[in-house]
Amino acid sequence: MSLLEIKDLTQLFSGLCAVSELNLSLDERELVGLIGPNGAGKTTVFNIVSGYYQPSQGDIRFQGQSLAGLKPHKVSALGISRTFQNIRLWKEMSVLDNILVAQHYNLGYGLGGLFFRTPRYLKREKDIRHHAMELLEIFKIDKYAEEKPSNLPYGMQRKVEIVRALSADPKLLLLDEPAAGLQATDVSELIELIRWVFEQFDLTIWMIEHQMKVVMSLCSRISVIDFGRLIATGTPEEIQQNHEVIKAYLGDDQI
Amino acid sequence: MKRLCVPILLFLLLSLLMGLAYFEVIDLYIQTIILFMGINIITSTSLNLVNGNMGEFSCGHAGFIAVGAYVSSVLSVALFTKSKIFGAPLLPPELAAYGFPFVLICGGIASALTGLLIAIPSFRTRDDYLAIITIAANYIIITAIINIDKIGGARGFMGMKRVIFAMEECAEIPWMVLWVFVFTVLTVIIIRRYMTSTYGKGVEAIRQDEVAAEIMSVNTNRIKLVTFMISSGLAGIAGGLYAHAVGYVNPKSFDILKSTEALVMVYLGGMGSITGSILSAVIFTLLLELLRPLQIIKWVAIPLLLIIIMQFRPEGIMGHRELSDIFPKLKKFYKFK
Numbered sequence: 001m002s003l004l005e006i007k008d009l010t011q012l013f014s015g016l017c018a019v020s021e022l023n024l025s026l027d028e029r030e031l032v033g034l035i036g037p038n039g040a041g042k043t044t045v046f047n048i049v050s051g052y053y054q055p056s057q058g059d060i061r062f063q064g065q066s067l068a069g070l071k072p073h074k075v076s077a078l079g080i081s082r083t084f085q086n087i088r089l090w091k092e093m094s095v096l097d098n099i100l101v102a103q104h105y106n107l108g109y110g111l112g113g114l115f116f117r118t119p120r121y122l123k124r125e126k127d128i129r130h131h132a133m134e135l136l137e138i139f140k141i142d143k144y145a146e147e148k149p150s151n152l153p154y155g156m157q158r159k160v161e162i163v164r165a166l167s168a169d170p171k172l173l174l175l176d177e178p179a180a181g182l183q184a185t186d187v188s189e190l191i192e193l194i195r196w197v198f199e200q201f202d203l204t205i206w207m208i209e210h211q212m213k214v215v216m217s218l219c220s221r222i223s224v225i226d227f228g229r230l231i232a233t234g235t236p237e238e239i240q241q242n243h244e245v246i247k248a249y250l251g252d253d254q255i
Numbered sequence: 256m257k258r259l260c261v262p263i264l265l266f267l268l269l270s271l272l273m274g275l276a277y278f279e280v281i282d283l284y285i286q287t288i289i290l291f292m293g294i295n296i297i298t299s300t301s302l303n304l305v306n307g308n309m310g311e312f313s314c315g316h317a318g319f320i321a322v323g324a325y326v327s328s329v330l331s332v333a334l335f336t337k338s339k340i341f342g343a344p345l346l347p348p349e350l351a352a353y354g355f356p357f358v359l360i361c362g363g364i365a366s367a368l369t370g371l372l373i374a375i376p377s378f379r380t381r382d383d384y385l386a387i388i389t390i391a392a393n394y395i396i397i398t399a400i401i402n403i404d405k406i407g408g409a410r411g412f413m414g415m416k417r418v419i420f421a422m423e424e425c426a427e428i429p430w431m432v433l434w435v436f437v438f439t440v441l442t443v444i445i446i447r448r449y450m451t452s453t454y455g456k457g458v459e460a461i462r463q464d465e466v467a468a469e470i471m472s473v474n475t476n477r478i479k480l481v482t483f484m485i486s487s488g489l490a491g492i493a494g495g496l497y498a499h500a501v502g503y504v505n506p507k508s509f510d511i512l513k514s515t516e517a518l519v520m521v522y523l524g525g526m527g528s529i530t531g532s533i534l535s536a537v538i539f540t541l542l543l544e545l546l547r548p549l550q551i552i553k554w555v556a557i558p559l560l561l562i563i564i565m566q567f568r569p570e571g572i573m574g575h576r577e578l579s580d581i582f583p584k585l586k587k588f589y590k591f592k
Contacts, residue, residue: 050470051470052466052469052470071469071474072469072470073469073470073471073472073473073474073475076470076471076472077472081471082470084467088464088466088467089464089467090459090460090463090464090467090468091463092459092463092575093456093459093460093463097456097459100453100456101453101456101457101459101460101468101471101473102471102472103453103472104453104454104457104471104472104473104474105472107453107454109454111454111481114448114449114452114454114455115445115448115449117448121452125452125453128453164471165471168471168472
């Protein structure tokens, strides 16, 4: 059974068709790319999958369960986590607090426990903190735990955002242009990081990326969309040869 | 040592205040100012939760104070004293001293429920709209009180002094100093526990990026409701204390001007800072008394002060920092974050 199944997905924004009849499925333990020219509707697809938009038509199933009508926080509790194109960390909170807040799906205590500081509450808070610190250590950013994200270099902020997404223990990780705005050296580091994450964690990674170097070297399968339509899907080699894709990116050579 | 330091200090302060009041070293005027300080601390820290930490803009805090004041006043007068409206006391007046905190909490719960009623429709809209809705709610509450003749209407409601006398029958101590102190400390503890928990950090996340918060598994609607209810509930307790400290409530004293006072305290102290709100509540109370000789010009001087602060220090006295951030040595004794 596939992990994520998108069926006849259509998204209309007051008449504008951002995504049209998209069919796509992801298997478990896959590293898949989603590419397409600017404005093709890639981020819209991610926004629908993470529950931020409700699709106009079609259905999305995650591990067999329909995501229709679920709010984003419910979707992320099911195991879909994501990063954003323009980093959206909480900038005035410490890096550690950023990770902590992402644990809201699994706090395990109620307001009563919070105000009376019951043993259960104290234990859960300790566990959550421990889990967060552990992750920061794995990614060797524990020395920035008390730092505010805005004081970190851009590449490091990307890393923190990926760690925050991972901290929710996702089955599906959506990366929205992880290489955007990074310098060349940082990009090769990012490729290594994503590969490492994919090997170490039991998850499927689906990423949008414009830098072909990143997509071609990481993804085993790539889907291409243009004007909200799926125009091709296949291995990196197949995609590079695909006539439709070349046309979408470079235009028709018949002119 | 670190754990005991603050409780011991608070206990000493309470005994000092109670002692001074009991042996009449400080007169009733000074006592009232001290009571107002405590009440204002509750008002500003609770409003700070919504305006400072959550980043919403609630302008009708006085409405919740009014609900708490009236509910707890009516309850305590009906339960513990003989009055024209409610007749004989429903409970023996000797119980007043012990029943008083429950009456206050009832006022708080009533306020929290009112807060819930207002929050549900208002959080479907955003930012400025909450400001408008809360101002409207403030007026609705005031107008409702004015039109309920049974509780005095526009004339106000009194009889709470008799509740205090009933408490003093039980033991001759300055009860109001005790209760204001206890509830002020409780308020600060509640807010601090809330904001230092991972759950409460979701409130900060909502202020900084609500979309990211919702997508990173924070149930934003629920947290907003809970936070708003805590804030309005605590305001209700402040109202109950105010009503019993003054002994008389009037709907006019909870109008938009009172809400503005609460806002001034929050912005003066610094958004999102508990110690800032406490500090500014104390300063503001003192300032109001010091400027009393100016009479009506007072209301020119205080807004002017606000304008000056916004010009030169828009983040307020503390501005999202706690006292222990500014003086790190204090962390040896307590930590606020």
